[in-house]
Structure formats: C-alpha cells, structure tokens
Amino acid sequence: MLTIGFIGAGNMAKAMMQGWAGNADIHQVVYSPNSGAQVAAELGLEAKQSALDVWAESDMVVLAMPPAQLEAVAKDLQLGIMMKPSVIVASVLGGVSLATLHAAFGEHVMVARTLPNVNVALKYGYTALAFDANMDQDVKGAIAALFLELGRTDELPEEQFGAVSALAGSGPAFVAAFAEAMTQAGIQAGIAPDTAARLAEQTVVGTARHMGDLKKDPMTLAHEVMTPGGSTAAGWEALEQGNLNGLVADAIQATMKKNAEFE
Numbered sequence: 001m002l003t004i005g006f007i008g009a010g011n012m013a014k015a016m017m018q019g020w021a022g023n024a025d026i027h028q029v030v031y032s033p034n035s036g037a038q039v040a041a042e043l044g045l046e047a048k049q050s051a052l053d054v055w056a057e058s059d060m061v062v063l064a065m066p067p068a069q070l071e072a073v074a075k076d077l078q079l080g081i082m083m084k085p086s087v088i089v090a091s092v093l094g095g096v097s098l099a100t101l102h103a104a105f106g107e108h109v110m111v112a113r114t115l116p117n118v119n120v121a122l123k124y125g126y127t128a129l130a131f132d133a134n135m136d137q138d139v140k141g142a143i144a145a146l147f148l149e150l151g152r153t154d155e156l157p158e159e160q161f162g163a164v165s166a167l168a169g170s171g172p173a174f175v176a177a178f179a180e181a182m183t184q185a186g187i188q189a190g191i192a193p194d195t196a197a198r199l200a201e202q203t204v205v206g207t208a209r210h211m212g213d214l215k216k217d218p219m220t221l222a223h224e225v226m227t228p229g230g231s232t233a234a235g236w237e238a239l240e241q242g243n244l245n246g247l248v249a250d251a252i253q254a255t256m257k258k259n260a261e262f263e
C-alpha cells in the first residue's frame with residue numbers, strides 16, 4: 001500500500017485525489033487548514049491535523065497549496081524531514097522551480113516538480129514532470145507511473161514549464177472560455193441558454209475526442225468541416241479577421257509572465 005499525502009485541499013488537490021481514488025493500492029491522506037476535514041469526508045480520505053502528520057504517514061507528499069505558502073509549509077515540515085527523510089515531495093506549485101523547492105526543504109529531500117491539469121480528476125489529464133538530476137531511476141519511474149495513471153505525462157526541461165503551464169495547466173480554463181463564448185453567441189442568436197450551453201459542451205467534447213481518438217490534427221479536422229465556399233469558411237474568416245491566433249498568443253504570454261513571478 002502506498003500512502004499519498006496532500007498538503008492543501010483545493011481544486012488541484014481534489015482533482016488528483018479523485019483521479020487516484022479507486023486505486024486499491026493507494027491510501028490518501030490530507031491536511032488543509034480550513035477545508036481538509038470536509039474534503040476528506042466528501043472523497044472518503046483520511047484527514048490529518050497538520051502538515052507534519054501528513055508527512056509522518058506518507059510515502060509521497062503532494063504540495064498543493066498556493067505557491068506563496070511554500071516557506072510556511074516547509075517550516076512546519078522541518079521536524080518530519082529530519083525524522084523521515086525518505087518521503088518524496090511532488091510539488092504542483094505553479095512557477096516554483098526544483099531549486100526553490102530544495103532551498104525550502106534542503107538538498108537531501110527527493111523532489112519532483114509536477115504540473116498536472118484539472119482533467120486528472122477523470123484520468124484524462126496532462127502532467128509535465130521534472131526530476132532532480134540525481135534522482136534514482138526507479139524512483140523516477142514510480143512517480144511517472146503514478147501520474148501516468150491520471151492521463152498523459154512527459155518529462156520536460158524546467159525551462160519549458162512556464163509555457164507548458166499556460167498551455168496545459170491553464171488550458172482547460174481557456175478551452176472552457178471558448179465554450180462559454182459559443183454559448184453566449186448561441187443565446188444572442190435566439191437559442192435557449194441551457195440548450196446553447198449543451199450544444200457548446202457537446203461540440204467541445206466531441207471535437208476533442210474526434211482529434212484524439214481518430215488522431216487528426218486540428219487543421220485536418222477543420223478542413224473536413226469547412227466545405228469549400230460554405231458557411232463554416234465564412235465563420236473561419238471572421239475568426240481570422242478578429243485575430244483569434246493573436247488573441248490566444250497574448251493570453252499564453254500573459255499567463256507565462258505571471259507564472260514567471262514565482263520563479
């Protein structure tokens with residue numbers, strides 16, 4: 001039995017807990033100052049009274065609090081690090097590098113930097129992974145296997161984490177924004193709000209599955225939909241004139257800039 005302990009019980013932590021729930025070989029425990037007990041009760045996990053209690057019981061501790069809480073949490077864990085240095089730290093803290101994690105936890109603690117997205121809740125997530133240069137291959141493999149259970153993973157250089165965070169970490173919010181824009185446009189065109197929302201959602205879900213399951217890149221699929229001289233082409237032209245690509249690039253840049261503030 002492997003015990004995974006969470007420090008923080010917010011949206012990201014809950015998505016990971018849901019993703020690993022049901023794996024009979026994983027026991028999950030959680031500490032969060034306000035919502036820990038409630039989240040544990042909701043998801044059937046064990047609530048702990050402190051971050052130190054989580055450390056004492058865990059094989060791997062997931063740091064899932066706001067990045068600004070890193071120092072405070074590391075201070076709370078000092079005794080645990082001394083008493084049980086074998087615990088692996090898997091940080092999901094956006095923008096926080098391996099070097100910063102080691103500065104907080106010490107050089108001897110085994111640390112992985114992970115960047116999951118909320119879709120791990122349904123095992124359809126994406127997680128970027130970066131490991132200590134000297135981390136044992138077996139430990140790396142074990143961590144990668146845990147995240148692979150939650151969707152796709154890649155080991156990537158840390159320099160790329162800012163861009164990856166914007167695309168894949170923040171990405172579900174941006175794709176949701178497109179669905180919301182379609183819903184609003186549908187309402188403006190006279191469709192009832194809940195029908196418009198359902199059409200937008202089914203179209204986003206179906207399109208994602210179409211590209212993924214049938215292995216089509218976005219432009220191949222787009223051209224299949226765009227009958228030459230037809231209506232989709234007219235809408236596509238409006239997207240180009242409104243510079244959709246430029247707008248998305250601006251959103252990614254703004255996201256990366258904010259992320260870099262934590263480095």
Ligand SMILES: NC(=O)C1=CN([C@@H]2O[C@H](COP(=O)(O)OP(=O)(O)OC[C@H]3O[C@@H](n4cnc5c(N)ncnc54)[C@H](OP(=O)(O)O)[C@@H]3O)[C@@H](O)[C@H]2O)C=CC1
Pocket residue numbers: 007008009010011012013031032033034035036051063064065066067069072073092093094095115116117118169170
């Ligand atoms: N949301 C996402 O899609 C992604 C988030 N991340 C990263 O995950 C982390 C959490 O983000 P997210 O879940 O969105 O944020 P939330 O605001 O939803 O959750 C933050 C959680 O941290 C807890 N917390 C705050 N201070 C402490 C502390 N000192 N000790 C222990 N727990 C604490 C909060 O406690 P309480 O509820 O008890 O008040 C809350 O449960 C961030 O570092 C973020 O960068 C990374 C990738 C994607």
Ligand SMILES: O=C(O)[C@@H]1CCC=N1
Pocket residue numbers: 094165169170
């Ligand atoms: O918005 C954030 O800061 C976090 C990091 C990636 C997704 N959510």
